[in-house]
Amino acid sequence: MxxxxxxxxxxxxxxxxxxxxxxxxxxxxxxxxxxxxxxxxxxxxxxxxxxxxxxxxxxxxxxxxxxxxxxxxxxxxxxxxxxxxxxxxxxxxxxxxxxxxxxxxxxxxxxxxxxxxxxxxxxxxxxxxxxxxxxxxxxxxxxxxxxxxxxxxxxxxxxxxxxxxxxxxxxxxxxxxxxxVNRPEVQAAKLITEKFGLTKDSYILFLGRLVPEKGIRYLVEAYQNVKTDKKLVIAGGSSDTDSFMKELKDLAKGDERIVFTGFVQGKMLDELYSNAYLYTLPSDLEGMPLSLLEAMSYGNCCLVSDIPECAEVVEDKALLFEKSNVNDLVTTLQNACEKKEMVWKFKHEAADFICGKYxxxxxxxxxxxxxxxxx
Structure with a gap:
């Protein structure tokens, strides 16, 4: 050829x-x-x-x-x-x-x-x-x-x-x-502060398409049982599933700590990744989760379901919970919110690990x- x-x-x-x-x-x-x-x-x-x-x-x-x-x-x-x-x-x-x-x-x-x-x-x-x-x-x-x-x-x-x-x-x-994955430049919080009132380490981030198999239902349900002042930011578009978006917003009703940003890109995306306390991907099903690679490349501590597609990516450099187990997710989230030293350790290792691997x-x-x- x-x-x-x-x-x-x-x-x-x-x-x-x-x-x-x-x-x-x-x-x-x-x-x-x-x-x-x-x-x-x-x-x-x-x-x-x-x-x-x-x-x-x-x-x-x-x-x-x-x-x-x-x-x-x-x-x-x-x-x-x-x-x-x-x-x-x-x-x-x-x-x-x-x-x-x-x-x-x-x-x-x-x-x-x-x-x-x-x-x-x-x-x-x-x-x-x-x-x-x-x-x-x-x-x-x-x-x-x-x-x-x-x-x-x-x-x-x-x-x-x-x-x-x-x-x-x-x-x-x-x-x-x-x-x-590309190694990005970490950005200070500016746009996300102006638009959503978010500051460095003040929120837990989910970023991806809002579809049922991403496990966002479990995430909202689990988060509502976690004692924390950190917000839950759900960033992403609905991808032909407007009814699912409505279901998520109904689930989140009454909890002012939950923020829906809609589809994000550019500087807003960079800032969301750069300033999260924790990134979470609670999926039931994945191909290869690019958002997880990106989150780690920004130096995030990540919390993911234990499906092979996520576990293969993170190895021992992230927190795992049992897929679709809301109680386990509550416990792991609560732990992460309370044990800051553990979160900093994962943050410190994440970017070099993931950029070297992929x-x-x-x-x-x-x-x-x-x-x-x-x-």
Whole structure:
């Protein structure tokens, strides 16, 4: 395969911070372009979460963006955009088509049929997520998983647990290439003080998409039983689950210590990560939690559920509680609020540990080797 590659990517909504897939695609594509490869990202049509000025931007840091027809109805946006992205990448002049997530992988046969080298990244076992447990969406995603196994030249997985799942279920070998993280500059509290009254170490932070499998219900319930003057900040957008957002706000009613910020990015995001006393991710289900990597890179003490996808990341450098066990979460939260020396110890170790373990340059190098078929 030639030295500089022409690559198509799809499966993301757009180049943004809406979710883990979007962050991964942005990191991979921009870094590959800096190395001299040509990358085209096939994005969904529709409003960009970062604002109208980003809606139809043709280029992002050298990455070519194409916007494909998208049926803006629940359950059809991903299917329709993935089909047209697969079609575009099949007929386009590309060496490699890199598909992100199980649903979009349903169409992996299309670029394969036109002689493209097809790589699929499994960001998580998506049919296990609450919103895809039944109906057409569930069938589509399950078939996408099977099509990835059948048609992809290589499958990338982000955790050892998912690697074992593909081996046990399909006898299919996969490549373990976890995500990376950048070392950020820690920011002083300014915007978050002006807007939310938050100061250094005055709050416990959850930051991510507000979806049921992230365990936010448990978090709100547990926090309401913790004796502390530290606020609970829940930062993130609702991601097609407005009813879930309403449920969370109903749960939090009457507790003025709980703050919902909505979707955050840029300086506000940096400040929230930089000034938290504790970051928590109480998920029931994860692919590879990028927000956890980011939180640790800012030097946060983290409290996470003991699912393998979180435990693999943090090793012994964070606090763990038993998944979905509210009582255990209450105890661990209360402990963290009372034992400041323990929290400082984890804070002190977090950034060096995580930035040494997960590096985007390594991820890009291994991914490009896979594109070329290097063993």
């Amino acid at each position: 030639k030295e500089k590659l022409t690559i198509a990517m799809f499966g993301q909504k757009r180049l943004s911070r809406e979710g883990g897939i979007e962050i991964v695609v942005k990191e991979l594509s921009t870094r590959m372009v800096r190395e001299g490869h040509k990358v085209t990202c096939y994005n969904r049509k529709g409003h960009h979460v970062s604002g109208a000025e980003y809606d139809n931007r043709i280029e992002y840091e050298g990455v070519r963006q194409k916007y494909v027809p998208t049926i803006e109805r629940k359950g059809f946006a991903a299917v329709s955009s993935s089909f047209f992205a697969a079609l575009g990448s099949a007929f386009g002049n590309y060496d490699v088509v890199h598909i992100h997530a199980e649903g979009p992988a349903f169409f992996s046969w299309l670029p394969k049929m036109f002689g493209k080298r097809v790589i699929v990244t499994i960001h998580g076992i998506d049919w296990q997520r609450e919103k895809w447990k039944a109906g057409f969406g569930s069938k589509f995603i399950r078939q996408g998983e099977k099509n990835a196994v059948k048609y992809a030249d290589e499958i990338i997985v982000l955790s050892k647990g998912v690697q074992k799942y593909f081996k046990d279920t399909y006898g299919r070998e996969t490549r373990f290439i976890p995500n990376g 590096n985007w340059d390594d991820v890009v190098k291994k991914t490009v080797e896979l594109y070329r078929g290097d063993k």
